[in-house]
Amino acid sequence: MRKSLCLFLYGDYQIIIRNGAGLLEKYILITGATGGIGRAVANLLASKGYSLYLHYNQNEQAMRTLLKELQPFGKDYLPIQCDLGKKGEYKNLINSIFSIDGIVHTSGISHYGLFADVQDETVESLWDIHVSSIMYISRDLLPKMLSKQEGNIIVISSIWGQIGASMEVAYSTVKGAQIAFVKALSKELAFNGIRVNGVAPGAVDTNMMANFTQEEKNFIQDEIPMGRMAQPEEIAESVLFLLSEKSSYMTGQILSLNGGWSV
Numbered sequence: 001m002r003k004s005l006c007l008f009l010y011g012d013y014q015i016i017i018r019n020g021a022g023l024l025e026k027y028i029l030i031t032g033a034t035g036g037i038g039r040a041v042a043n044l045l046a047s048k049g050y051s052l053y054l055h056y057n058q059n060e061q062a063m064r065t066l067l068k069e070l071q072p073f074g075k076d077y078l079p080i081q082c083d084l085g086k087k088g089e090y091k092n093l094i095n096s097i098f099s100i101d102g103i104v105h106t107s108g109i110s111h112y113g114l115f116a117d118v119q120d121e122t123v124e125s126l127w128d129i130h131v132s133s134i135m136y137i138s139r140d141l142l143p144k145m146l147s148k149q150e151g152n153i154i155v156i157s158s159i160w161g162q163i164g165a166s167m168e169v170a171y172s173t174v175k176g177a178q179i180a181f182v183k184a185l186s187k188e189l190a191f192n193g194i195r196v197n198g199v200a201p202g203a204v205d206t207n208m209m210a211n212f213t214q215e216e217k218n219f220i221q222d223e224i225p226m227g228r229m230a231q232p233e234e235i236a237e238s239v240l241f242l243l244s245e246k247s248s249y250m251t252g253q254i255l256s257l258n259g260g261w262s263v
Contacts, residue, residue, distance in 0.1 A: 034059045050075065051076035084133040097141065105133075154196075178198065205232070
């Protein structure tokens with residue numbers, strides 16, 4: 001029999017986090033769940049029977065829309081508001097999480113411009129959101145996974161973390177740090193049944209490309225051997241694979257989904 005562990009009210013939604021003997025619910029935290037990739041991951045995982053903690057920062061309307069999309073799947077979906085760019089605020093997220101089986105770090109912001117013009121505030125914000133937050137969140141949720149001797153941590157990095165990009169030096173740097181985090185932590189946790197992997201997409205057709213003109217987007221697509229950008233749903237499929245038993249012997253790996261842009 002299911003036992004209600006905690007009841008949350010969010011607008012018109014009643015959200016129940018469940019616990020009980022024999023319960024096989026799998027709970028996954030998705031940071032940046034209202035972003036293009038995060039939303040696609042949320043929809044795919046919900047369709048496969050996962051219950052979800054859905055982190056967002058400012059876009060409450062997008063979260064309401066996402067919750068409506070997920071309702072038909074019939075599991076537990078808990079929205080958690082938190083600004084990962086503010087020092088210490090990640091603790092509000094941690095305190096809202098009970099049982100946890102995996103983390104998918106999709107939160108991110110972009111920055112485009114000459115490195116000589118990058119402001120201190122930009123560097124700090126990029127670092128806090130892309131590096132500090134994934135380290136703190138993963139660290140503080142580890143005890144819950146260690147107690148089960150299983151779990152998954154997945155980081156959405158970038159092709160620029162692998163090969164670097166001019167005009168995106170600061171962004172490339174923090175994405176490279178994410179990859180180093182994946183490789184190091186995977187070695188530390190492998191014996192405990194916790195796998196740590198990453199996905200490094202190339203150009204993905206999301207709002208992160210909104211600052212580029214159509215001409216610039218066309219130029220990028222011409223550079224990609226497959227002749228197009230990735231769709232968020234394609235990135236989500238790689239996340240599902242990394243969470244599944246189909247990748248049970250895979251840890252410390254970075255899946256490069258870039259249409260042949262870098263091989």
